[in-house]
Amino acid sequence: MRQQTYYEAYLDDFDKIVVYLSRNSYGGSSNRFYVKDDDGNIYNLLIQSVETTQNNYTKYTLLLNEELEIGKEYYVVHQHARAVILQYSAIVKTQRFDDMFYYDGADLGYTYNNKYTSFALWAPCASRVKLEIAKNNVTYTYEMQRTEKGVFRYSVLENLENATYVYFVRVNGEWKETIDPYGNASIENSRRSAVIDMRKIKVKDYPLPEMKTACDAIIYEVSVRDFTSQKSTGILHRGTFNGFVEENEYTKEKCTGFSYLKSLGITHVQLMPVMDFGSVNEIYPELHYNWGYDPIQYRVPEGSFSIAPQNPYDRIFGLVNLVEECHKAGIRVNLDVVFNHVYDKETHFFENTVPNYYFQMNEQGDFSNGTWCGNDIDSKRKMCAKYIVDTCIYLVKTYHIDGLRFDLMGILDYHLMNEIQQKCKALNPNFMVYGEGWDMPSFLDYRERASIVNSFKMNEVAHFSDRFRDVVKGRTGAHEVNVKGYCSGAVYLIDIMKNVMSGSCTHEGMDPMFANPRNAVNYVECHDNMTSWDKLKECCKEDSKEIRIARHKMMIAAVMFAQGIPFLHSGQEFARSKHGLSNTYEESDDVNKLDYERRNQYQDIVECTKDLIEIRKNHACLRYAEKEEVEENVRFSSIEQQVLLYQCKDSKEVLTIFFNPTNGTFHYEFDQDQTLIYYNKKIEESGCRHLTIVPFSVIVACHKYS
Numbered sequence: 001m002r003q004q005t006y007y008e009a010y011l012d013d014f015d016k017i018v019v020y021l022s023r024n025s026y027g028g029s030s031n032r033f034y035v036k037d038d039d040g041n042i043y044n045l046l047i048q049s050v051e052t053t054q055n056n057y058t059k060y061t062l063l064l065n066e067e068l069e070i071g072k073e074y075y076v077v078h079q080h081a082r083a084v085i086l087q088y089s090a091i092v093k094t095q096r097f098d099d100m101f102y103y104d105g106a107d108l109g110y111t112y113n114n115k116y117t118s119f120a121l122w123a124p125c126a127s128r129v130k131l132e133i134a135k136n137n138v139t140y141t142y143e144m145q146r147t148e149k150g151v152f153r154y155s156v157l158e159n160l161e162n163a164t165y166v167y168f169v170r171v172n173g174e175w176k177e178t179i180d181p182y183g184n185a186s187i188e189n190s191r192r193s194a195v196i197d198m199r200k201i202k203v204k205d206y207p208l209p210e211m212k213t214a215c216d217a218i219i220y221e222v223s224v225r226d227f228t229s230q231k232s233t234g235i236l237h238r239g240t241f242n243g244f245v246e247e248n249e250y251t252k253e254k255c256t257g258f259s260y261l262k263s264l265g266i267t268h269v270q271l272m273p274v275m276d277f278g279s280v281n282e283i284y285p286e287l288h289y290n291w292g293y294d295p296i297q298y299r300v301p302e303g304s305f306s307i308a309p310q311n312p313y314d315r316i317f318g319l320v321n322l323v324e325e326c327h328k329a330g331i332r333v334n335l336d337v338v339f340n341h342v343y344d345k346e347t348h349f350f351e352n353t354v355p356n357y358y359f360q361m362n363e364q365g366d367f368s369n370g371t372w373c374g375n376d377i378d379s380k381r382k383m384c385a386k387y388i389v390d391t392c393i394y395l396v397k398t399y400h401i402d403g404l405r406f407d408l409m410g411i412l413d414y415h416l417m418n419e420i421q422q423k424c425k426a427l428n429p430n431f432m433v434y435g436e437g438w439d440m441p442s443f444l445d446y447r448e449r450a451s452i453v454n455s456f457k458m459n460e461v462a463h464f465s466d467r468f469r470d471v472v473k474g475r476t477g478a479h480e481v482n483v484k485g486y487c488s489g490a491v492y493l494i495d496i497m498k499n500v501m502s503g504s505c506t507h508e509g510m511d512p513m514f515a516n517p518r519n520a521v522n523y524v525e526c527h528d529n530m531t532s533w534d535k536l537k538e539c540c541k542e543d544s545k546e547i548r549i550a551r552h553k554m555m556i557a558a559v560m561f562a563q564g565i566p567f568l569h570s571g572q573e574f575a576r577s578k579h580g581l582s583n584t585y586e587e588s589d590d591v592n593k594l595d596y597e598r599r600n601q602y603q604d605i606v607e608c609t610k611d612l613i614e615i616r617k618n619h620a621c622l623r624y625a626e627k628e629e630v631e632e633n634v635r636f637s638s639i640e641q642q643v644l645l646y647q648c649k650d651s652k653e654v655l656t657i658f659f660n661p662t663n664g665t666f667h668y669e670f671d672q673d674q675t676l677i678y679y680n681k682k683i684e685e686s687g688c689r690h691l692t693i694v695p696f697s698v699i700v701a702c703h704k705y706s
Helices: 096-103 224-228 249-254 257-264 314-330 347-353 380-400 414-427 452-457 466-472 491-501 532-539 545-561 596-601 602-620 625-631
Strands: 007-013 014-020 032-038 042-053 057-063 074-078 083-088 109-112 119-122 127-137 140-143 151-156 164-169 174-178 217-223 270-271 332-337 403-404 433-434 462-464 520-521 565-569 633-640 643-649 652-660 666-679 683-693 695-702
Touching: 007 074, 014 074, 042 565, 109 224, 119 164, 119 314, 119 380, 140 151, 151 174, 164 347, 174 683, 217 224, 217 257, 224 257, 249 257, 257 602, 270 403, 314 332, 314 380, 332 380, 332 602, 380 414, 403 414, 414 433, 414 452, 466 491, 466 545, 466 666, 491 633, 491 643, 545 565, 545 602, 545 652, 545 695, 596 602, 602 666, 602 683, 625 633, 652 683
Parallel strands: 007 083, 217 270, 217 565, 270 332, 332 403, 403 433, 433 462, 462 520, 520 565
Antiparallel strands: 007 014, 014 057, 032 042, 032 074, 042 057, 074 083, 109 119, 119 151, 127 140, 127 164, 164 174, 633 643, 643 652, 652 695, 666 683, 666 695
């Protein structure tokens, strides 16, 4: 933010300096300027233009006759002999700066062995960097050496395992303390980075079920904390990595926690943010609740999910164990990552190492706010993109994860998303990359955004389908709570319902939204907005509880049977309620916990969900990944433009699926004998020709080819 003090100077290009003088200081007037450094060198400046701003400043655009050395400390002096630090500003946004200082090495952070540890920090605008190391209650400080590409280095010739460290970076005339951007371990509350022996971090691999395409996935979103925070779970380490996979006789008998997760039949668990975030005190986690979309460190697991957050290894071992146990149970693990913004820009290591570089900023020095957090990440900068790609690769290699879900992915650029997908898939052939492709109002050119409107530029990246959500359930905005979807009673949406059930990749019912069904993540509920059950209570107040339950089952059936990638929010399968609240990111454990007592109350919906999952797994025609397969094998019709008939086939069978969201009874005659495999619950009834479709029902009929 510019125009905050009496006198400011910014290096905006290699030959351009912009100065702001408050009109309350010397009337904002100066007829000459020059640059000086600490060595006594003087550089004259040519005044190119002078203008008065709306904030009562005079803005001077000055030209340099000779280039300055990036990384040195300079001052701009005006005619009244006052000097101000020259801040490295928009120059860091230039292509030339990126080309000059791009570093493609793999040694940023630290390199450890038991004889020495080498440290490397990319800080091209810094004039000095100090490394402070603490071990055995003794603190040492070392002056780091600037090397090529603006990388500062230092090696300590001793065993530093379990030592902690921070950097002190001198940039723009100030010393800034920062943890290591490339650090992979830390102590509690992100106070200091830590040195660990990565050879001790080993993930044991287990064989996983075959996965031919992303459409074989059934994703289950869950918070590590919510999953076991309820006191009656019988779990010792509630709300932690260890507690997530903890099993005992009680959890098995009562089917809570991990015992419950394994019973559902889902293929992937998507963990809400598990990398270090700033909104929960790691020593006293009960003081605050937060989902964790407030990133501080991208390579360090969150300490509030650890039993011993002061121990740099414990949180890492906890996450490793969670992944291992899920894999052992045949469940893949996806991580929800938040690369679109940071918790606090002014104290974050991005800003403290290379100010302005990592965040979208315009020529006036204003920062983009498409995230509504005041600091949108600038993925078009080469070292920012490298950081994100390197971090994703690190997470895959270190924790053997199976996918990444990107929060507010539309803030990032689509080239980056394609690179992440390609490089992660090279490590894991079944790797998934998907995210929120909302078209956020950032400074990034809309043609570059990794948003749904550009989904056709991201062939293997999937997006959450808000069209599916709004058509099946109803709109989710705070002022649209009464707006229904097809399954909640808006039968006029039946044609668009055909579109979303086909993965929104054809012209069926509406223009396509995606190139292929594998690009569509179909959902009606996630951590954001009201739960489906709370939404139904508001928009279907005229319905009895039994009818709302039937509609709720129908929405889950739509998710499971649609072409594309199905996504469930934890607790959706037992009518999870958050008391009508739409955004509970910092409410309380009582509001956000997974309520196993409620699960017992709505066990019928749980069993229904399991049946629907099993049907999807057993019938390949529900899981087409290519548009051409959908066009060839999927057909739609209706009964009286109210009941949806959705037919899909392959070489072995044809399924006919009926959705009746009305209170009417309808009849249908088949040309051939059918086996009913689902009629509001799993059944096995052969020889069916005449079908009576009762109100609020979902029916699946199957005909096997002889």
